[in-house]
Amino acid sequence: MNEKMMTVKEYADQQHVSRQSVNSKINRHKEELKNHICTENGKKVLDRFAQEFLKPTKGNVLLINKNADLEKSLAIEKSESKQNKALAESQENMAKSFGYELKIKNKVFQDYVRIMKEMEKCIIEQNAVIAQKDERIAELTAKAVAFENFAERLDKLFALFEDNANIGIVQKVASGLFGKK
Secondary structure, three states, X not given: OHHHOEEHXXXXXXXXXXXXXXXXXXXXXXXXXXOOEEEEOOEEEEOHHHHHHOOOOHHHHHHHHHHHHHHHHHHHHHXXXXXXXXXXXXXXXXXXXXXXXXXXXXXXXHHXXXXXXXXXXXXXXXXXXXXXHXXXXXXXXXXXXXXXXXXXXXXXXXXXXXXXXXXXXXXXXXXXXXXXX
């Protein structure tokens, strides 16, 4: 018989009614139920007869069933709401994380832009130095070409002097060109 016994709370949950309504019905029908309700561990316990006696009337069954359906719907909605809240929190955290990453990437990007500007400045300065050196190379090349032309003419002049065998004139020309010896 113990396995058929049920507490008021268990019975109310099973029947989808409030404990208060079960206790009210028990109080209204004390005499009929007095040998079918006992107390164990401070809780009212109903035997099989009391459980059958306390069952809702047919008129109330529709309301109870509707109430049970609403409770199930509410439980489902609560569960979905909890899941949606968790999902929203997760997405909010993800958005915060993306915002933080974006902030870091923007800083890195700004650092790269600064570095690129510094490199561009260095390149411009190097190009200016290269242009100056190119001008100096062109200048020295022109002087080298002029020197080659001068050396060529000088060789022709010495050849002319040798042909004429006038060493004194050659010495005078050479000392005029290269200084006195």
